[in-house]
Amino acid sequence: MRKIHKAAGAVAIGLALASPIQTLAAEPANVVASIKPIHSLVAGVMEGVGEPHLIVRGSGSPHAHSLRPSDAVALQDADVVFWVGPELETFLEGVIDALAADARSVTLMDVVATAPDHHDGHGTHHAETEPGGEPVDAAYDEDHGHDHDHDHAHGDVDPHIWLDPVLAEAMVGVIAETLVAVDPAHAETYQRNRAKLIIALDALTEELAAQLAPVTDQPFMVFHDAYAHLADRFDLTVAGVVTVSPERPPGAARVQAVRDDLANGTVVCLFDEPQFDPRLVETLTEGTRIRRGTLDPLGADLDGGPDLYQALMRRNAIALIACLQE
Ligand SMILES: [Zn+2]
Numbered sequence: 337m338r339k340i341h342k343a344a345g346a347v348a349i350g351l352a353l354a355s356p357i358q359t360l361a362a363e364p365a366n367v368v369a370s371i372k373p374i375h376s377l378v379a380g381v382m383e384g385v386g387e388p389h390l391i392v393r394g395s396g397s398p399h400a401h402s403l404r405p406s407d408a409v410a411l412q413d414a415d416v417v418f419w420v421g422p423e424l425e426t427f428l429e430g431v432i433d434a435l436a437a438d439a440r441s442v443t444l445m446d447v448v449a450t451a452p453d454h455h456d457g458h459g460t461h462h463a464e465t466e467p468g469g470e471p472v473d474a475a476y477d478e479d480h481g482h483d484h485d486h487d488h489a490h491g492d493v494d495p496h497i498w499l500d501p502v503l504a505e506a507m508v509g510v511i512a513e514t515l516v517a518v519d520p521a522h523a524e525t526y527q528r529n530r531a532k533l534i535i536a537l538d539a540l541t542e543e544l545a546a547q548l549a550p551v552t553d554q555p556f557m558v559f560h561d562a563y564a565h566l567a568d569r570f571d572l573t574v575a576g577v578v579t580v581s582p583e584r585p586p587g588a589a590r591v592q593a594v595r596d597d598l599a600n601g602t603v604v605c606l607f608d609e610p611q612f613d614p615r616l617v618e619t620l621t622e623g624t625r626i627r628r629g630t631l632d633p634l635g636a637d638l639d640g641g642p643d644l645y646q647a648l649m650r651r652n653a654i655a656l657i658a659c660l661q662e
Pocket of ligand 1: 399560561562582
């Protein structure tokens with residue numbers, strides 16, 4: 337156990353003072369992360385120092401989650417809590433105020449507004465990997481190749497921000513800065529891990545752009561409205577969503593509208609998600625030639641830790657290609 341309660345930590349330091357100097361390692365910060373992809377990025381920055389506590393495990397949905405007692409304990413001990421924001425982990429808003437009032441609460445959703453350039457990121461080599469597909473709309477090209485103040489702050493921004501690896505890079509920057517401020521004793525490691533992660537995420541962005549290039553003009557439908565950033569980054573064509581609010585199943589009128597959309601023949605593939613009941617998607621595709629795939633925005637069955645993020649992104653890219661390519 338790396339995580340030691342504050343009182344126990346003080347005792348440990350007291351004992352360490354009387355022992356040889358090499359045992360006097362500074363206690364890492366107590367860090368909590370909300371969902372697996374965020375936890376993975378935080379774990380990457382903390383590698384070699386400590387491990388963050390993860391709240392939403394397994395196949396749970398962050399849109400509707402109930403806290404376990406161990407989460408409450410972790411939040412009470414937390415120095416920092418990393419989460420996307422109330423737009424995603426709605427359940428956490430009151431919980432952080434109640435249990436982790438003294439902790440630094442970092443809403444990573446803010447990177448969408450503050451990232452130097454939402455689309456081109458930190459000078460990623462976007463021009464070299466520009467997929468050959470048709471631009472989704474006319475505004476698309478204007479958004480590329482020059483600095484601009486991309487305005488997403490209009491109220492309904494897709495909170496699934498980690499599905500754009502360039503935004504993930506921006507998050508890694510915020511995570512590292514926060515940890516350096518809270519736990520300066522390990523600043524060097526945090527900075528080194530950050531630099532390593534940025535290089536890896538740059539490479540991942542290029543790799544996925546090249547892989548996805550052949551399917552950018554293949555329209556597909558998704559289960560819930562989680563893929564705006566992914567589609568934006570890689571020029572994918574999302575033709576529609578089955579349900580806007582993932583907590584409630586769509587009503588009969590919505591189901592009929594989706595069936596009509598699917599019947600007009602343009603949609604190549606409909607993706608379900610492990611967080612939601614697949615029977616609805618089965619019903620929707622019954623008697624059609626629409627292909628079916630699964631996209632997992634959270635990494636439900638992947639092992640948590642530094643490697644999860646890249647594994648998750650690669651798996652979703654493979655799922656897209658498998659379902660969309662001719
Ligand atoms: Zn979602």
